[in-house]
Amino acid sequence: MTRTISRFTLEGVREADVSVHPFGTEDGLGLNLTRFLRSESDDVVLLVHGLTSASDVFIMPEHRNLASHLLDNGFGDVWAVDFRMSGRFPYDGETHRYNLDDVALYDFPATMRELRRHVGDRRVHVIAHCLGAVSFSMSLFAGLIDDVASLTCNSVSLTPRVPAFSKLKLSLGTWLLEYVVGLPFIDPRFGQAPAFTRPWMLSQAVSLFHDECRTSACHMQSFQWGAGRPAMYEHSNLLPETHARVADICSASGLNYYRHVRKMVEAGQSVKYAPTDARYARLPLNYLSNAADVRTPLLLLAPDRNRVFTDSNIHLHKILEKAAPGRHELAVLPGYGHLDPLIGKNSYIDVFPRIVDFLKRHSA
Numbered sequence: 001m002t003r004t005i006s007r008f009t010l011e012g013v014r015e016a017d018v019s020v021h022p023f024g025t026e027d028g029l030g031l032n033l034t035r036f037l038r039s040e041s042d043d044v045v046l047l048v049h050g051l052t053s054a055s056d057v058f059i060m061p062e063h064r065n066l067a068s069h070l071l072d073n074g075f076g077d078v079w080a081v082d083f084r085m086s087g088r089f090p091y092d093g094e095t096h097r098y099n100l101d102d103v104a105l106y107d108f109p110a111t112m113r114e115l116r117r118h119v120g121d122r123r124v125h126v127i128a129h130c131l132g133a134v135s136f137s138m139s140l141f142a143g144l145i146d147d148v149a150s151l152t153c154n155s156v157s158l159t160p161r162v163p164a165f166s167k168l169k170l171s172l173g174t175w176l177l178e179y180v181v182g183l184p185f186i187d188p189r190f191g192q193a194p195a196f197t198r199p200w201m202l203s204q205a206v207s208l209f210h211d212e213c214r215t216s217a218c219h220m221q222s223f224q225w226g227a228g229r230p231a232m233y234e235h236s237n238l239l240p241e242t243h244a245r246v247a248d249i250c251s252a253s254g255l256n257y258y259r260h261v262r263k264m265v266e267a268g269q270s271v272k273y274a275p276t277d278a279r280y281a282r283l284p285l286n287y288l289s290n291a292a293d294v295r296t297p298l299l300l301l302a303p304d305r306n307r308v309f310t311d312s313n314i315h316l317h318k319i320l321e322k323a324a325p326g327r328h329e330l331a332v333l334p335g336y337g338h339l340d341p342l343i344g345k346n347s348y349i350d351v352f353p354r355i356v357d358f359l360k361r362h363s364a
Ligand SMILES: [Zn+2]
Pocket: 212, 213, 214, 215, 218, 219, 230, 235, 243
């Protein structure tokens, strides 16, 4: 792949002092916060990526990105975390047994501790995507984090729901891939593997079912996530430069997270991966039973062409509305899929203003 945009570039955010803040988790992983500071602000924003994207989805140089949009709209102190699901770290391309409980228990409480060291007791608003949104919501509803002024979740939160085809992939697919094909993770770059190796053959087989474009990494993304051609986004919402580098934006993903998502889909809400494992005793068995006690208002973004987590956020909003009427908000995003609300060429017109409006109403 010939790159016109550098991988992991920070050049998409202009007129801000950029600093990096490494920190560690209780279970021994090194993570990172990146700060984009234009002006001291009473309201700080923390951006949380999904699996296996990275802070990159918020700072891409080829379109008007969310971090820049926030800086331009009065939120002068924006932070983006890279946690264990990040494509900027090797963790998810290695053989591992991490699940979303590890993220909720270790990554986000440590993120907030590091953030608070720098911003003190100023209001912190969180904008989270995909499994980052699921696991951050778990930290919040478990009471491991309680100092968040608002939480915006794109695509999904505490009630993951997926298309029927995804259910099949989540159950049979993970087993087949790991035990029969012998691959512990799926990589959108499998199409670049040497001919006739197992990764290459898998990519070729997947592309047989995708005639919507000629980018094998895009086909593999659809195989990794959801049910559709393509599954992750509407092609028409992306710039050609973004589509050409989808493997840089969302990289290899480990299979164990899929196993945990399957358990949640079966249960209809976030549940523990291993309910009897003492390591996770600080997490609840039911995240929604005390939903009325969670004072942080949520903005649930629900793209209406979501072929990864379908109507998850619409469903959750109904549940939360019963628990705490009027506290949380739902925003249906017409014409958008799972990821394009963040990486779309017109997101700064169609999506970001809705988020800024919510944040401003929960600011000073
Ligand atoms: Zn494509």
